[in-house]
Amino acid sequence: MVLTLLICVIVTALVFEYINGFHDSANAIATVVSTKVLTARAAVIYAGLLNIAGAFMGTHVASTIGRGIVSTESVTQGVILCALLSAIIWNLITWYYGIPSSSSHALIGGLMGATISKAGYHVVHFDGVTKKVLMPMVTSPLIGFGIGFLCMVLILWLCSRANPNTVNKYFKKLQLVSSGIMALSHGSNDAQKTMGIITLALVSYHTLDTFEVPYWVILGCAVTMGLGTMAGGWRIIRTMGSKMIKLKPVHGFAAETSAAAVILTASHFGIPVSTTHIISTSIMGVGSTRGIHALKWGIVGNIVMAWILTIPVCMVIAAVLYRILPV
Structure with missing residues (x-):
């Protein structure tokens, strides 16, 4: 029974990873598709392959997710399963x-x-949650906005005397690089979260004595996320690529470069940031250089409200699932 539950957890974790891939594919390709630098199909394949590379x-x-959020002694297969199911429900x-x-x-949140x-509130590492989740949740989007704004201002200053058509031509090529780096950074941060969850399940089952992510877990999560990204979450791609603001290649390059810099820095320090938050606010920062009215604030408001609700809503869903499921 326990082994069956472990297998169920691993399968559910990979389902979450796949959904994470197509849900977050917009992070890497929304701008490059909206600016018509790549076709949608070419963009998702490009991003998917670099997501896989970034996962390595x-x-x-993964260590922060597996050891820094809650006490590992209080985690069971049932707890992990309910956490994954709540995240899948919210993502869908x-x-x-x-x-x-x-x-x-x-x-x-799940x-x-x-x-x-x-087990109660005492099993949550509130110090770790505050430092590695809540503070970055507030600061990383602000940093993404600020760097996006400054990057765009710098580009405008450097290219102030250049022919707009020439600028557009060069930045179409540069955006191929920036979108690739963005996809790489997404894989480096997001794929690791599921790695941490699966490894936590293996530790809970006593398959592992110490929290070290096995190579097969890395490979499985990397490939699954890459395939999910290749599936493409077109609804969210449209929101980020055109509904918030109309983008040109120069804007896409500035937003992707800014967001990737923030995400790769966070990955280096083991901080599980939201790649979605960062690329969204980087786009907002870049767009704000065209004036406050360039952004569609109704769409932005809906996005921010979802950000605020995600952790508490998923906490509630997971808590209810744990009470009603026979786990």
């Missing part, structure tokens, strides 16, 4: 409405909610 860039974020809801919410925060439902 380290396991610092936000995908249906085309809202770019955070898969990372959905998973973290893990906290299910663990609290089982």
Whole structure:
């Protein structure tokens, strides 16, 4: 029975990883598709392959998810299963409405909610949650906005005397590079979260004595996320690529470069940031250089509301699932 539950957890984790891939595919390709630098199909394949490569860039974020959020002694296969199911439910809801919410925060909220439902609040590492989740949840989008704004201002200053058509031509080529780096950074952060969850399940089952991510887990999560990205979450791609603001290649390059810099830095320090939040606010920062009215604030408001709700809603869903499922 316990082995069956472990297998169920691993399969569900890979399902979450696949959904994470197509839910967050917009992070890497929304701008490059909206600016018509790549076709949609070419963009998702390009991003999917680089997502796979990015997943092999380290396991610092996986360690934070597996050891830094809740006490591992209080985690069971049932807790992990309910956490994954809550994140999947939230991802599908936000995908249906085309809202770019955070898969990372959905998973973290689910893990906290299910663990609290089982063992109480004392098992949550609130210091780690504050430093590695809540503070970055607030600061990383602001940093993404600021860097996006400054990057765009710098580009405008450097290209102020250049022919607009020439600028557009060069930045179409440069955006291929920036979107690739963005996809790589997405894989380096988001794929690791599921690695951490599967490894936590293996530790809970006593298959592993210490928290070290096995190579087969890295490979499985990398390939699954890449395939999910190749499937493409077109509803969210449309929201990020055109509904918030109309983008040109120069804007896409500035937004992707800014977001990738923030995400890769976070991955290096083991901080599970929301790649969705960062690329969204980088786009907002870049767009704001065209004036405050360039952004469609109704769409932005819906996105921010989803960000605020993700962790508490997933906590509640996971807690309820733990109470009603026979796990």
